[in-house]
Amino acid sequence: MLEETYNEFLLSKFKQLFSKEELKSFLEANEMQRPTVIRVNSLLTRRKDLVYALNQRKVETGNLEWTDTAIVAFKSEVPLGATPEYLAGHYMIQGANSMLSVLNLDIKENQKVVDLCAAPGGKSTHIGALLNNTGVLYANDVSKERISSLKSNIARMGIQNAIITNYDALLFDVGKLDRVLLDAPCSGTGVIAKDSSVKTSKTFEDLKKTVKLQRKLIIKAFDMLKSGGYMVYSTCSVLIEENEGVVDFLLTSRKNAKIVDLSVAVGKEGFTHFRSENFNGSLNKARRIYPHVHNMDGFFYVKIFKAE
Template sequence: MAFLPSEPPDLHVIHQRIKSNMEVLQDFKVKREEGRTRQEYLALLRRDMAAYYSYSDFLLKMLMDIFPLPELINFLEANEVPRPVTIRTNTLKTRRRDLAQALINRGVNLDPLGKWSKTGLVIYDSSVPIGATPEYLAGHYMLQGASSLLPVMALAPQENERILDMCCAPGGKTSYIAQLMKNTGMILANDSNAERLRSVVGNLHRLGVTNAVVSNCDGRQFPKILGGFDRVLLDAPCSGTGVISKDPAIKTNKDEKDILRCAHLQKELLLSAIDSVNATSETGGYIVYCTCSVTVEENEWVVDYALKKRNVRLVATGLDFGKEGFTRFKDRRFHPSLKTTRRFYPHTHNMDGFFIAKLKKFSNSIPKPQKDEEPAAEAANPSTGPEAVMEPQPKKKKLEGSKIAQAQKKLQPALKSGQSLKGQRRPLKAVRPSPHKSHAQVPNRKKQRVKQNGQ
């Protein structure tokens, strides 16, 4: 159906067309129209879904590559609905049972988050602001999404360990690590954004965390700043395609450059995180990498890159739910162990889209790049290529040749006046003659010496 530019699209008609096209594509041989290809149906479906759900064509095409069509509709529908409000009990100050009773007495309708969490509570409705109750101000709980509890559970911090939270703001995961460690050991809570660290400091004070040190550094520089940690948590900056329900602007403001820019930064941060871990740690040697994105470029692709570049292997996350990560995607083939990574989706787990991978470092040495990887490295950094090394040498030779010529000119008047050659030969020893000059001039010097001796 064609629309005039000024006429708004009829969403009801578009929705009906999406449903009918979905039915055709699910039984294409039987229900398709004569002369119409599958690609035509898919192009029309993508255009209609982009109009109906207000997504950019780029992002919708990317999501169609990740999800089967029926699941894609469920994912898009789930992004139109906000996720449940969840809180995490701060066991440094109270127990979940006592906190739940106190909030129920204030008119809060809640339930335990699930069997997988011992500290989470889901809030259905409340007669008081959840972020301003006396219990909140006293640090008895933290407002925190259900999916952001999972990376800390996968990290499984132990008491008295040294742990790095590389991108810690606003401090929810840091404080969860602290309560699992019972305020023992040391946590380095780092973030590159100084403004966001203010909320980290405030939350750590409110929650009674005493084993954390807050730092404002670029995570990519971390092995140089400080290393030797038992465990590292990297909640990497990402495109946010898993939290569209919180930020609908993501539907239209992301393009391929944004995704690849994020992926490049994530690779750098993950290598830094790995380098910051001590492989010989008695209790640790683990890295947990997570993002709130569903794109393969920011998740499996990044982890697969790290497996090739560092002495690490993937291990089980310890989470008994979630979908397995991709081991193949379009024309890419990833390491088979990527099936141990976990993906979480809003339409299947009723939490923000999330990806979690747990790595174990088995050696502190950095493997040398393989032969097939060297050309790519040289292309990325031209200064290390063979041409860059060889280029200055001809200039050096030319310079050396000119020095020899100047020395020879100075030598000629000395020969005519009958001066000794001993003092004149010293400057020539300091200059390395080029091959094509030396053959022509060495015999001349011998003849001159014989002539001098004859005199």
């Protein structure tokens, strides 16, 4: 029984979220690996050239219907993290869901953008490519250990407009910005396929602590925006408390925070009410991705506008 591999706390959370049948599908999906997806680095190559090069190396490739910068690698006879193309920075191995955060930031050249929790750099290098090496990209991460992977990915992928910083995001200050990405630290309940320790390591106290930090971070991220700027808040969690609950807290705390439509909306609508809780009605514009429905790791993302 898969249910027996989870601690009581986490299982009770999932039982609240899913019907009995859907819970079974969700737990089964957590045992399966997702397809490998790579993002083409538009700064250094074209998609068709990369597909050709990978096909020559006996990599079977496919498309993602909602973006032309991704390639699904169904089967590979070579390690995808060691090909000459990878080492030359032509692509990043990256979960399909994580591309959605960046695609919805509405990046334009010459903007000032921050990725507040940037390591290992999948989203930052995506932002850098969309900026086309113009403007300024602040790639920040609180973890000293993870900064080295962030640095090497930014260098490998030819990003020349990045300033890499190692600050607690709550203390980060570089003036007002056009765009902010907050891919917040979370419980990881969407990535159990990658990290099975999540099944038994999360407790009520952990969740409380995480939500407290997420609330501080989303306020900080929003306050960094210029009026007229956009931010995306995302997590690799499926839990309500870390997603709709945190965004609702921002909307209550900052009256000029407005949820807007996503330009690339993949997934199920966010909750506007859940059990006895009611959230802001505009949270139906947020999106939830589930492993058993979308064959991607669990994910939540929402786009927020800062009005005058």
